[in-house]
Amino acid sequence: MIYNRGVFRKILIANRGEIAVRVMRGCRELGVRTLAVYSEADANARHVRAADEAVLIGPPAPRESYLRGERIIAAARAAGAEAVHPGYGFLSENADFAQAVREAGLTFIGPSPDSIRAMGSKTGARALMQSAGVPVVPGYQPPLSQRERAAIPSSHRDEGIAGEGELKSFEHAASHIGYPVLVKAAGGGGGRGMRVVRDPAELPEALSGAGREAHNAFGDGTVFLEKFLDRARHIEFQILGDSQGNVVHLFERECSIQRRHQKLIEESPAPLLHQHPALRERMAAAAVAAARAVGYHNAGTVEFIVNPDTLDFYFLEMNTRLQVEHPVTEAVTGLDLVHLQLRVAAGERLPFTQAEVTARGHALECRVIAEDPAQGFLPVSGPVLLAREPHGPGLRVDSGFETGDEVSPHYDSLLAKVIAHAPTRAEALARMDAALADYRLLGVATNLEYLRDVLCHPEFHAGSATTSFIQNHLPAWQPAPAPEIALIAAALHDRLSATQQPARAQSSPPADRSPWARADGFRIGQGS
Numbered sequence: 015m016i017y018n019r020g021v022f023r024k025i026l027i028a029n030r031g032e033i034a035v036r037v038m039r040g041c042r043e044l045g046v047r048t049l050a051v052y053s054e055a056d057a058n059a060r061h062v063r064a065a066d067e068a069v070l071i072g073p074p075a076p077r078e079s080y081l082r083g084e085r086i087i088a089a090a091r092a093a094g095a096e097a098v099h100p101g102y103g104f105l106s107e108n109a110d111f112a113q114a115v116r117e118a119g120l121t122f123i124g125p126s127p128d129s130i131r132a133m134g135s136k137t138g139a140r141a142l143m144q145s146a147g148v149p150v151v152p153g154y155q156p157p158l159s160q161r162e163r164a165a166i167p168s169s170h171r172d173e174g175i176a177g178e179g180e181l182k183s184f185e186h187a188a189s190h191i192g193y194p195v196l197v198k199a200a201g202g203g204g205g206r207g208m209r210v211v212r213d214p215a216e217l218p219e220a221l222s223g224a225g226r227e228a229h230n231a232f233g234d235g236t237v238f239l240e241k242f243l244d245r246a247r248h249i250e251f252q253i254l255g256d257s258q259g260n261v262v263h264l265f266e267r268e269c270s271i272q273r274r275h276q277k278l279i280e281e282s283p284a285p286l287l288h289q290h291p292a293l294r295e296r297m298a299a300a301a302v303a304a305a306r307a308v309g310y311h312n313a314g315t316v317e318f319i320v321n322p323d324t325l326d327f328y329f330l331e332m333n334t335r336l337q338v339e340h341p342v343t344e345a346v347t348g349l350d351l352v353h354l355q356l357r358v359a360a361g362e363r364l365p366f367t368q369a370e371v372t373a374r375g376h377a378l379e380c381r382v383i384a385e386d387p388a389q390g391f392l393p394v395s396g397p398v399l400l401a402r403e404p405h406g407p408g409l410r411v412d413s414g415f416e417t418g419d420e421v422s423p424h425y426d427s428l429l430a431k432v433i434a435h436a437p438t439r440a441e442a443l444a445r446m447d448a449a450l451a452d453y454r455l456l457g458v459a460t461n462l463e464y465l466r467d468v469l470c471h472p473e474f475h476a477g478s479a480t481t482s483f484i485q486n487h488l489p490a491w492q493p494a495p496a497p498e499i500a501l502i503a504a505a506l507h508d509r510l511s512a513t514q515q516p517a518r519a520q521s522s523p524p525a526d527r528s529p530w531a532r533a534d535g536f537r538i539g540q541g542s
Contacts, residue, residue, distance in 0.1 A: 021360045022046050022097045025123070026090040027065070029101030030080065031414035032430060033336070034061035037099050040352030049093050051086055053079035055422045060414055067093060074424045080104045083111040087118045097121035097359060099352075103426065106335040109134060123359040125312050125334045132308040133332040137200045137238050143329045146307035148300045151319060151328040154187030155200075155238035184239060188217055191241050197221055199228030200236035205275030207231060210242055245480045247320040248272065249284045249327075251301035252343045254351075255311040256358045262368045263298045264349065267342050271468060273391070273484045278461075279468060280339035281378040282346050285439070285477030286322055293325050304332055313340070313355050322480065338381070338431070341412060345377035345435040376439040378446050380469075384427040386459040387493045393427040396420070399457030404449040408435045408442075421458050429460065439477065443469060463493050 024047040027034045038048045038061065050065030055074035062068045069089040072079035079085075083105055090098055098115050100106035100123070109130040115122040124130070133139045137155040144150055188195045188211070197220045199207025207228030209220035221237060229235035248270045255261040268284035269277040287294040301316035315337045317330040340351050349371075358364070385391045398419045403411040413430035415421065421429070432453065434446035450466050471487060473479050 021356050022121070024049060024066075024093070024095045025097045025099055025356075026051065026086065026093070026095040027061070027099050027101060028080070028086045029099075029104055029106070030056055030059060030061050030425065032412045032428065033101040033103075033338070033414075035064050035414055036412045037101060037352055038064045040350060040356070043350075044353060044356060046356065049090065049095050051080070051089055053424070055420075055424055058419070060416055060419055069093065074422065076104065076424065083108070083114055087114060087120065090115075090120055091118060095120065097123050097356075099123040099355070100335065102335050102338055107134060107333070121359050123312065123355050125308075125310055125314060129308045129310050130334045133334050135200050135234075135236075136198060136331055137236065139331060140238075140329070142307055143304060146303055148304050148307075148329045149327065151240040151243075151330065152191055153195075153238060153240035154184065154191065156236070184221060185214065185217060187239055188214065191239060194242040194244070196240045196242040197224040197237050198240060199224060199232060199234070200238055201228065201232040201234040205272075207237065208275050243319060243321060244482055245322060246270070246482075247284070247286050247322050248277075248317070248330075248481055249287065249297065249320055250315050250317040250337075251298055252337070252340070252351075253301055253305045253310065253314050253316055254354060254358070254364065255305055255314075256364045257311050257361060258363050259309075260364045261302050261305045261310065262364060262366070262371060263301050264343050264347050264351075264371055265373045266294065266297065267339055269339065270479055270481050271474070271483055272481055277339065277381065278465065278484075279378060279380050280342050281376065281439075281442075282342045283373065283376065286320065288477075290325060293320075293327070297327055300327070300329070304329065308332075310334075312358050313351050319481075322478075338428070339379050341410060341431060341433045342377045342379045345410070345433055346373040346375060347371060348374070375435055375437045376442040377433060377435040378442050380432045380446060380450060380465045381428060381461075382430045382432060382453070382455070382465070383461045384421045384429050384458045385461055387461060387464050387491065388459070391461070393423070394421070394459050395423040395427075397457050398429075398455065400454055402454035403430070404432070404452035406445075406449070408445055409433070409449050410435075429455065429458075443475065464488075464491060467491065 021044055025041055026049040027037050028051060041048045047066045050062050050068040051071045052059060052062045052068055053072055053074050056062060071085045071089060072082055081104060098120055105111040107130055109127040112122045112124060112130055113127040132142055140150045140155060194210055194212040197209040197211060207224045209224045211217050211220045224237050225235040228237060249266050249268050251266050252264040253261060254264060265282060266284050266287055267280045267282045269280040271279040297318055304316045313336050315333040318327045319330050320327045336351060344351055384394050386394050398415050398417060398421060401415055401417045403413060410433040411430055415429055432449050434442050434449055436442040436445050447466055447469050450462055453462055468474055
């Protein structure tokens with residue numbers, strides 16, 4: 015194994031699933047040893063098998079395992095890890111965790127705690143972006159809390175920005191902004207704590223409902239209003255900074271295809287910006303300005319909403335972590351974002367300037383999710399009876415599951431991401447469709463067929479889809495009846511899987527991490 019000087023010897027990955035596996039791959043390529051953490055439900059998970067070492071940190075519930083920062087830090091110190099990579103989700107945007115990692119003498123592979131705090135509240139971020147000259151969506155927010163205002167660097171504070179204090183109430187603000195409006199949670203993301211309001215009579219319930227959901231999900235029930243754009247394009251810019259103050263963008267990704275405010279398909283370049291390169295330049299400059307406003311270093315994403323009719327764009331939020339869709343950027347730029355994250359965290363300068371960053375071809379990513387389209391896309395769990403990934407030129411699959419693994423009801427239902435890259439968008443679309451057709455996943459319901467129907471829709475093919483695409487074109491989508499042969503194959507594979515256990519056991523974790531060593535009622539095939 016070749017060890018690169020200047021980066022770390024051992025890193026703890028404070029996550030699970032496909033992102034943990036992906037970070038481990040990047041570490042392995044740099045000769046860095048990896049330490050996995052796992053809950054009792056993940057004792058035989060793929061990320062545990064992929065790591066050099068693994069440590070049990072608690073019961074299945076995230077609040078008792080993957081969200082227990084003190085246990086994760088203790089595991090890192092006990093195993094001699096030098097740094098912690100948070101992945102996405104869980105503690106990745108928790109400023110207190112990032113601070114605790116630093117105080118434990120470890121390196122947090124991400125931005126500073128101050129940057130995370132500044133962008134952690136959407137209301138605080140809106141105020142900061144306004145003061146930095148970055149356009150924000152017209153909206154209304156309650157006056158900033160003392161903590162939110164303290165997170166804004168003194169050079170950007172403006173006591174006049176306190177959430178449009180002249181507006182007396184949310185109702186008055188909504189009428190001033192103009193319906194429809196979007197009620198949004200100040201903290202968190204992932205589509206939770208969000209309600210579209212088209213009628214003034216719906217506003218009180220939307221405010222209380224979004225507040226309750228936000229409190230349950232993020233521990234903060236604060237909400238605010240934004241003007242809702244029915245025909246919008248959701249475009250984000252990947253940014254990267256080092257501790258010496260250098261900040262660059264790595265071009266954009268479009269993620270307008272969303273269901274319930276959650277992204278399904280991402281691509282680069284954005285079809286709209288491909289037609290309007292001057293708009294790309296303005297948005298890229300705004301993204302870099304947003305990062306500089308908080309002294310940002312490491313990888314992050316600045317998200318914008320764009321009016322395709324007027325070409326006006328507005329800041330939405332900044333994600334202070336590696337995004338789910340980062341492989342799209344890697345495909346078009348040829349850069350490895352995990353490698354760059356590690357090098358920046360180790361104190362190295364960015365190895366290139368903005369002028370040296372180029373993008374070639376077109377890339378798309380589709381999120382393969384364990385959910386049942388016939389039951390309103392409810393998340394599903396259970397054993398993966400067969401996982402056979404597509405292969406070929408220009409294809410990449412980032413997956414957290416293999417044949418025989420268990421999809422747990424305790425965690426996010428993302429199974430894998432399929433990435434296709436080709437010289438043109440048309441070729442990338444054809445390559446992606448063929449890959450999804452070749453993907454074999456049996457045992458749990460997935461959205462594979464749904465993704466293919468989105469890809470082949472004329473509006474998506476034309477590159478003109480907006481954030482209302484799913485609502486307008488696939489509101490009541492139902493899968494075609496499963497061929498009987500597929501059901502037979504699934505049952506046959508289930509019966510024959512026992513004969514494959516010896517081969518699988520060779521790569522199983524040690525006894526203390528094996529489900530066979532557990533005495534908690536574990537049963538193969540449990541779940542639906």
